[in-house]
Every structure is written in C-alpha cells, then in structure tokens.
Amino acid sequence: MAPSRWRILEGKTAAITGGTTGIGRAIALEYLRQGCNVAINHLGLERDEVHRDSLLEEAAALKAEKVQGESTSKAGDLLEVIGDVTKVETGELLVQKAVEKWGKLDIFVANAGIFQAADFLTWVFAMVGRIYANWIFCRMDHELFDRTVRINLNGAFYTCQAAARQMVKQGHGGSIIGISSISALVGGGLQTHYTPTKAGVLSLIQSMAIALAKDKIRCNAILPGTIKTQLADEDMKNDVKRKYLEQRIPMGRVGNPEDIAGPAVFLASEELSPYCNGTQLLADGGMFVHLQ
Numbered sequence: 001m002a003p004s005r006w007r008i009l010e011g012k013t014a015a016i017t018g019g020t021t022g023i024g025r026a027i028a029l030e031y032l033r034q035g036c037n038v039a040i041n042h043l044g045l046e047r048d049e050v051h052r053d054s055l056l057e058e059a060a061a062l063k064a065e066k067v068q069g070e071s072t073s074k075a076g077d078l079l080e081v082i083g084d085v086t087k088v089e090t091g092e093l094l095v096q097k098a099v100e101k102w103g104k105l106d107i108f109v110a111n112a113g114i115f116q117a118a119d120f121l122t123w124v125f126a127m128v129g130r131i132y133a134n135w136i137f138c139r140m141d142h143e144l145f146d147r148t149v150r151i152n153l154n155g156a157f158y159t160c161q162a163a164a165r166q167m168v169k170q171g172h173g174g175s176i177i178g179i180s181s182i183s184a185l186v187g188g189g190l191q192t193h194y195t196p197t198k199a200g201v202l203s204l205i206q207s208m209a210i211a212l213a214k215d216k217i218r219c220n221a222i223l224p225g226t227i228k229t230q231l232a233d234e235d236m237k238n239d240v241k242r243k244y245l246e247q248r249i250p251m252g253r254v255g256n257p258e259d260i261a262g263p264a265v266f267l268a269s270e271e272l273s274p275y276c277n278g279t280q281l282l283a284d285g286g287m288f289v290h291l292q
C-alpha cells in the first residue's frame with residue numbers, strides 16, 4: 001500500500017463497477033487513500049452485504065487515519081450505487097450519482113466481471129424455453145456463455161459509454177480504465193466463453209482511445225494475471241493448479257488484489273501517465289513472457 005501522504009488523486013472523482021470485492025475493492029480503497037472520492041457500483045445482493053459493510057468500515061478507517069501534515073483528512077469519500085451492469089441505466093445512474101455528489105467525473109474503471117470454468121464440449125442437460133420448457137442435452141451451457149458476454153463485455157461497453165458521455169460534456173478530459181485480463185492474450189481450455197470477453201474489453205478500450213483522444217480522455221486497459229479473489233477461487237483451492245500457476249509465474253506467487261491498485265492509480269493520474277492512451281498494462285508477475 002502506498003503511503004497516504006502522496007494523495008496522488010486529491011480532489012478527483014472516480015466511479016468503479018463491481019467495487020465491493022477483489023480487484024475493484026482494492027482499487028476503490030487505494031483511490032480513497034490517494035484523496036479521490038469514489039462511487040462504487042454493486043449488485044446489492046444479500047450475499048454482498050458482508051463485503052459492503054467491511055468496505056464501508058475500511059473506508060471510514062482511512063478517513064479517520066491521522067496523516068502527518070494534514071489537519072483534516074484528505075482521504076476521499078465513498079458512495080455506493082446499486083445496479084446490474086448488464087442494464088444500460090446502471091452505468092448512467094452510477095455516473096449521475098457521482099456527479100450529483102461531487103460535481104464531476106474524472107476517472108472511470110470498468111471492473112465488474114464473472115468467470116466460471118467450463119469445458120467447451122462437455123454435454124450438459126439444460127432446460128430450454130420458459131413456458132413449454134424442454135430438457136435437452138446441449139454443449140457448454142449457452143446461458144453461461146451469454147451471461148459472461150453480457151456482464152463482461154456488454155457491461156463494460158454500456159458503463160464506459162455513460163462515463164465517456166459525462167467526461168465529454170464536462171470538457172476537461174479524464175481517464176477510463178478497462179479491467180481486461182492476461183486471458184485477452186492467451187487461451188485457456190476451460191475459458192472459451194471467457195477469453196473472448198476479455199479480448200473484447202481490450203479491443204473496446206483500444207477503439208475508445210482513438211474515439212475519445214480529441215476530448216483528452218485517455219483510455220487504457222489493465223491485464224491482470226492470476227489474482228487471489230473469489231473469481232479465481234477454484235484455481236486457488238486446487239493444489240495442483242495453484243502450484244502449476246506459481247511455477248509459471250517468474251515472481252513465484254499469484255497476485256493479490258492490491259497488486260492491481262497501483263497500476264490503476266498510475267493510469268488514473270494525468271500527472272503520472274499523461275501520454276498513455278490505448279495501452280495494455282500487464283500485471284501478472286511475468287507469467288505472459290515466461291516461455292522457459
């Protein structure tokens with residue numbers, strides 16, 4: 001964690017989707033620590049309550065932290081907005097609430113995403129149709145594929161578009177960050193429904209970088225390797241898979257959510273990354289380049 005005294009994002013406003021757990025949560029906390037006000041989106045489900053409550057507690061603790069040279073805390077404030085990113089209005093509401101509270105939006109992080117390992121060819125017994133439901137055998141649950149695309153790619157598109165519209169209206173630029181993945185660059189046998197969505201997020205960011213540069217909005221992607229979050233839980237619980245991943249990573253460990261927070265501060269900061277636009281920042285401990 002970076003020392004609070006830096007306050008690299010002081011006075012800025014950010015919005016982050018999927019902000020109560022994992023990578024989104026780590027970014028939200030680091031932005032708060034760096035002096036940025038943050039609106040996070042979450043689904044508002046009962047199972048999220050515990051994460052939401054502990055996040056609010058951590059945010060309050062950051063605000064209460066005594067930092068040398070500050071008479072009152074310059075840590076940012078946190079706002080939560082409920083919504084499902086597959087719905088167009090969710091991104092619009094998230095942006096609207098942040099602007100209502102803090103008057104502007106400077107930084108946007110499209111982070112919400114899902115992953116559930118699944119075999120490409122395995123036949124599953126699935127229900128098709130609602131009224132005259134039939135049970136049939138089909139290849140990989142197409143609902144899983146559709147849902148993964150809707151959340152990971154459509155969700156990123158809708159929310160980034162809402163953020164970009166606001167930033168263009170304001171006229172003073174901004175930074176949009178898409179959380180893609182190392183899976184945008186390499187495949188996985190149990191990821192045929194997932195890797196195309198992460199390649200899609202990278203591609204979306206690249207095209208947005210061109211479309212929005214004239215408005216001084218920088219668009220960049222972060223490509224995490226394997227990060228210890230609930231999304232990678234299955235891999236982490238599987239000893240064989242975890243050991244295999246660890247030996248593939250030259251740094252010898254899988255990542256923590258906090259490993260992605262620093263790169264997200266860097267790309268958010270106009271001072272630190274003013275000429276980064278359309279870039280893809282791999283944060284994977286060297287896994288991608290590890291041939292032998």
Ligand code: NAP
Nearest residue numbers: 018021022023084085111112113181224226227229231232
């Ligand atoms: P995570 O802890 O599960 O975070 C994903 C968040 O998105 C969760 O809070 C989840 O809420 C939320 N979410 C899911 N569907 C949503 C929807 N329809 N609307 C709004 N929010 C929704 O996992 P993570 O690893 O931090 O993942 C964050 C991003 O990093 C994802 O885009 C993922 O693809 C990417 N990534 C992760 C890894 C890794 O190894 N962990 C590697 C590369 C890239 P719920 O908790 O309620 O489901």
